[in-house]
Amino acid sequence: MSAQQVNRRGFLQVGASGIGGLLLGFYLPERSKLAAQALDTATATAPVTVNAWIHIAPDDTITFMIHKVEMGQGTVTSLSQLLAEELDCDWGKFRTEFPPIDKAFGFQGVVGSQSIRTSWEPLRRAGATARYMLVEAAARQWGVDASQCRGEHGFVVNTANNSKLSYGKLAGAAASLPVPANVALKDPKQFRFIGKSLKRLDTPNKVTGRTQFGIDIRRPGMVYAAVARCPVFGGKATGFDATKAKAFPGVKQVVQVPSGVAVVADNTWSAIQGSRLLEIQWNYGPNAAQSSAAIGKLFAERARKPGVEAMKTGDAAKGLANAAKRIEAVYQAPFLAHATMEPMNCTADVRADSCDVWASMQMQTLAHGAAAAASGLPMDKVHIHSEFMGGGFGRRGMTDFVSEAVEVSKAIGAPVKVTWSREDDMRHDNYRPAAYSRFVAGLDADGWPVAWTNRIVSPSITNSSGQPPLNGIDRTSTEGSQDIEYTIPDKLVDYHWTEVGIPVTYWRSVGYTQNTFFVESFLDEVALAGGKDPVALRRHLLGKSPRLLGVLELAAKQAGWGTRLPAGRFRGVAVVNNVGSYNAQIAEVSIDAGKVRVHRVVCAVDCGHVVNPAIVDQQIRSAIVYGLTAALKGEITIDKGRVQQANFDSYDMLRINEAPVVEVYIVPSTENPGGIGEAGVPAIAPAVCNAVFAATGKRIRRLPIRAADLV
Amino acid sequence: MASVRFNLNGKPQNADVVPGMPLLWYLRDSLGMTGTKFGCGMALCGACTVHVDGQAVRSCVTQVASLGGKSVTTIEGLSAGGTHPVQAAWIEADVPQCGYCQSGQIMAAAALLAKKAQPTDADIDEVMRGNICRCGTYQDIRHAIHRAAEIQAAGGKA
Numbered sequence: 001m002s003a004q005q006v007n008r009r010g011f012l013q014v015g016a017s018g019i020g021g022l023l024l025g026f027y028l029p030e031r032s033k034l035a036a037q038a039l040d041t042a043t044a045t046a047p048v049t050v051n052a053w054i055h056i057a058p059d060d061t062i063t064f065m066i067h068k069v070e071m072g073q074g075t076v077t078s079l080s081q082l083l084a085e086e087l088d089c090d091w092g093k094f095r096t097e098f099p100p101i102d103k104a105f106g107f108q109g110v111v112g113s114q115s116i117r118t119s120w121e122p123l124r125r126a127g128a129t130a131r132y133m134l135v136e137a138a139a140r141q142w143g144v145d146a147s148q149c150r151g152e153h154g155f156v157v158n159t160a161n162n163s164k165l166s167y168g169k170l171a172g173a174a175a176s177l178p179v180p181a182n183v184a185l186k187d188p189k190q191f192r193f194i195g196k197s198l199k200r201l202d203t204p205n206k207v208t209g210r211t212q213f214g215i216d217i218r219r220p221g222m223v224y225a226a227v228a229r230c231p232v233f234g235g236k237a238t239g240f241d242a243t244k245a246k247a248f249p250g251v252k253q254v255v256q257v258p259s260g261v262a263v264v265a266d267n268t269w270s271a272i273q274g275s276r277l278l279e280i281q282w283n284y285g286p287n288a289a290q291s292s293a294a295i296g297k298l299f300a301e302r303a304r305k306p307g308v309e310a311m312k313t314g315d316a317a318k319g320l321a322n323a324a325k326r327i328e329a330v331y332q333a334p335f336l337a338h339a340t341m342e343p344m345n346c347t348a349d350v351r352a353d354s355c356d357v358w359a360s361m362q363m364q365t366l367a368h369g370a371a372a373a374a375s376g377l378p379m380d381k382v383h384i385h386s387e388f389m390g391g392g393f394g395r396r397g398m399t400d401f402v403s404e405a406v407e408v409s410k411a412i413g414a415p416v417k418v419t420w421s422r423e424d425d426m427r428h429d430n431y432r433p434a435a436y437s438r439f440v441a442g443l444d445a446d447g448w449p450v451a452w453t454n455r456i457v458s459p460s461i462t463n464s465s466g467q468p469p470l471n472g473i474d475r476t477s478t479e480g481s482q483d484i485e486y487t488i489p490d491k492l493v494d495y496h497w498t499e500v501g502i503p504v505t506y507w508r509s510v511g512y513t514q515n516t517f518f519v520e521s522f523l524d525e526v527a528l529a530g531g532k533d534p535v536a537l538r539r540h541l542l543g544k545s546p547r548l549l550g551v552l553e554l555a556a557k558q559a560g561w562g563t564r565l566p567a568g569r570f571r572g573v574a575v576v577n578n579v580g581s582y583n584a585q586i587a588e589v590s591i592d593a594g595k596v597r598v599h600r601v602v603c604a605v606d607c608g609h610v611v612n613p614a615i616v617d618q619q620i621r622s623a624i625v626y627g628l629t630a631a632l633k634g635e636i637t638i639d640k641g642r643v644q645q646a647n648f649d650s651y652d653m654l655r656i657n658e659a660p661v662v663e664v665y666i667v668p669s670t671e672n673p674g675g676i677g678e679a680g681v682p683a684i685a686p687a688v689c690n691a692v693f694a695a696t697g698k699r700i701r702r703l704p705i706r707a708a709d710l711v
Numbered sequence: 712m713a714s715v716r717f718n719l720n721g722k723p724q725n726a727d728v729v730p731g732m733p734l735l736w737y738l739r740d741s742l743g744m745t746g747t748k749f750g751c752g753m754a755l756c757g758a759c760t761v762h763v764d765g766q767a768v769r770s771c772v773t774q775v776a777s778l779g780g781k782s783v784t785t786i787e788g789l790s791a792g793g794t795h796p797v798q799a800a801w802i803e804a805d806v807p808q809c810g811y812c813q814s815g816q817i818m819a820a821a822a823l824l825a826k827k828a829q830p831t832d833a834d835i836d837e838v839m840r841g842n843i844c845r846c847g848t849y850q851d852i853r854h855a856i857h858r859a860a861e862i863q864a865a866g867g868k869a
Contacts, residue, residue, distance in 0.1 A: 212745070654849075656840055657836035
C-alpha cells in the first residue's frame, strides 16, 4: 500500500488493491505536545493523508491496520471497539496489524493519552462508512432499497425476508461503490461494543510467549551488539583498547559509533560481556562535576528570585499582604528513570540503498526521521517496522536507540540487533525532570485560602528534545500547578527554566507527576492551617469544577471518608484533572517498622464516555502502581555527572507484596472521552503522603518517602 | 565450546555453547525461542523465569553448562496451545497489559501451583514478589493465581 491523499471527508477508498475485498483508508488526527512539535518541522505543510485502514477480506476477516501501537494501554482493543461498533461486525473475526510508517501518512505515534480522544469520532465514522457501503452493495445485489437492509454481526440482513450476505462476500462489490459523505452515527443508546468490557485482543499471544516485541526480532544474517556509552552525560570516547573485549568468546568486532563503542558478537550475552571489558578513554565534557547536591543547591538559589510568570489571576502579592495568616513550604522531586520491562533495543539493516528498522517505539515518525539522518538515506528508502512494546511510559518516544542501531549497522555493513543491558537502560535514560517548588498561601480569618503562589524550578523537557521554551515557559514543567481548578482569588505561578546537563523527557503523566504531588500536599497544609477537613476544603474550592467535585464526592463516599478505620490505619486524599479526565484518590496507609504500607486505594474517575470499562479499570490500577513505585522508591541520583543507580537492586520497583488493593469507580458520562493511560499516576503520591501526615504528623516534602522523614 | 545434553520442552537438546553462557541467551539467540524475556540479567526481576526439573529458576543466571541431564520447560513448552490452568486463568482475567513480564509471571505461578495446590495470599507474595510488573498487574495476577488453583482442582477445566 502507498500513501494517497484523502478526500475532504478524510476517506480514501482503495478497492483494487490486489489483495481482494474492501480496503478503506482514513485519517486519524493526532494532536499532542510531541506531535505538534514534530508536525511543525516535518509535516505541517503535508496534505492530510491516510494513516489507518480497514480491510474486509473475502473470508470475512476484518483487519484494522493502525499505527497506534500497543504498549499495554489497551488501544488495540479499545480503538477496535470504536470501529467494530459502527461496522456491526463479528468481533471474533476482528484482528489488528501495525501498518507501514511513512512521512506522507502524517504524524504517527502514541503519546499523551491521546488515542481514544483523537479517534473517538473518526473511527466510528470509518466503521459507519464501511457498513453503509456493504449495505448498499447487498441492496444492489438483491435489487431492493438499502433502507430495508441493515448490518448485523458481520452480515447484511434483508429485513423483508431475512436473507443474509456476509461482509466478506460483499466486500468486493462494495469496493466499487463511491465512498458516501456524512454517514449517520449510531445513537449511543444502541451501542453494543462501546461501553462493554470486551476481552483484550492481545491477551492470547501474551500468555504463550508468542507476542513479538522489538527485542524478539530476528533477521537473516543478523549479529548482536552492545554499546559502551560515556558514563557522564555529554561525554565522548577519544580512544579505546578492545583487546580484552575481542578475546571474549563470541565477540566478532568492535567499532566506534557516535554514541560510544559497539561490541558486535554472535549472541547478545557475549556482546554485553565484551562491552564491559572495553578500556575506553573518555572526554567527560562539561558535566563531569555535576551532582544531585549541586543541582538541589542551584534550584534553591534560583527560587529566591521571581521566575517567568506562567499563570496569574488577581493580585497574589496584595492577597498575601492582606491575608490573616500565611504559610509557606518547599517541595522537591527527584529525577526518575522509566525502567520499561523491555530494555531499549533496536534492530537495523542498513544497505547501500535501503535502511530497515525494527523496534518497539512510541513515535514512529520521529524514529523515521532519526533513522534517515543516521543512515544518510532519503526518507523513502527508510522503512520503519513497529513491534509490540514491553512498556513505553514516554521513554520510547525518544529516538536515541534507533539512531544508534542504524549507526552500528552502517559501520559493520550487516543487520544488527543492539540490546541495552538493564544498566545501560537505567544510566542512559532521559529522565523525569527533578523539580523544586516553593509555595506561599494566604488564608482569611475563617481559614479559607485567598492567595496562592507557586514558584517552580526545573529543567525543560521540550528543550531536551530540541525545542527551547518559548518566552522561558515550558508547560510540561508547570502543568498540574498552573491549571489547578481551585477557586482562589489571587494566584500566581512562576517558573525558572534551569538546565543542569541531565537529559530529560516525558514520563507517564509528565509535569503532573511532580506538580500534583506538590500542590495536593501543600493544599493539605493549607487545610491544617485553616482548621479545615481536607475533603471539605477541596469541596469548598471546587464549586466551579463540577467534574472534579464529582469524583471527589464519589471517592469520599466509597472510601468512607470521615468514618472510623481499624487502629493504625489513616486516610489521605488528592484530586487531579489531567489528559482530559478527572480523578480523585483516597489512600489508606499504615506505618510499619519505618515503612509505609498502602493497603487500599479508592479511585473515582470521570473520563467521559467510556469505551472499555475493564481497560479503564486496568489503566487506573496500573497508573497507581506506577505512581506509588515512584513515591515509595523512585530516585535517580547524580554524582560526578553520572547516574548512581544501575539495576533493580539500586532502583527497585513496587512488588506484588507491596501493591495495594485498588478499587476503581467510574462516573457515568456522555462527555467526549478523556485520556486514561496517564490519568491515574499523579494523585497517588499526594494521597499517600497526606495519609502519612495523618498517621505521623510528619509532612513529606520530598520524594521518595524516606524512613528518616517518618519520625 | 562445551557440549551439554538436557531435555528442553520434552525433547532432547544437545547444546554447544561458550563457557558461562546463560540459558536465557541460549534460548533466545541460539534457538530463537523468544518467549523467555530479558529484564535485568541479575535475577532481580523474574522476566526470564523457566522451570528446571520443575523448579522456577532465573534463566539469566542459570548457565547452560549446569543443565546436564536436567529437564527445562519454557513458556513455549508449558502447555499445548495455552491451556495450562495458569494460562487459562490469565486469559479469563485478561491479566497482561504490555505483556513483557508475563511469560516469567506465568512460569513462576505455574511452579507455585505445582508445589502448592491452594496457595494463600502469603504464599503468592512470597513467590511472586520476585517478578516485577511495571504495568502493575499485581492485583490481577493474585486473582488469576487463585482462579488457576480452582481450574487445576477441577482437573484443568475452566
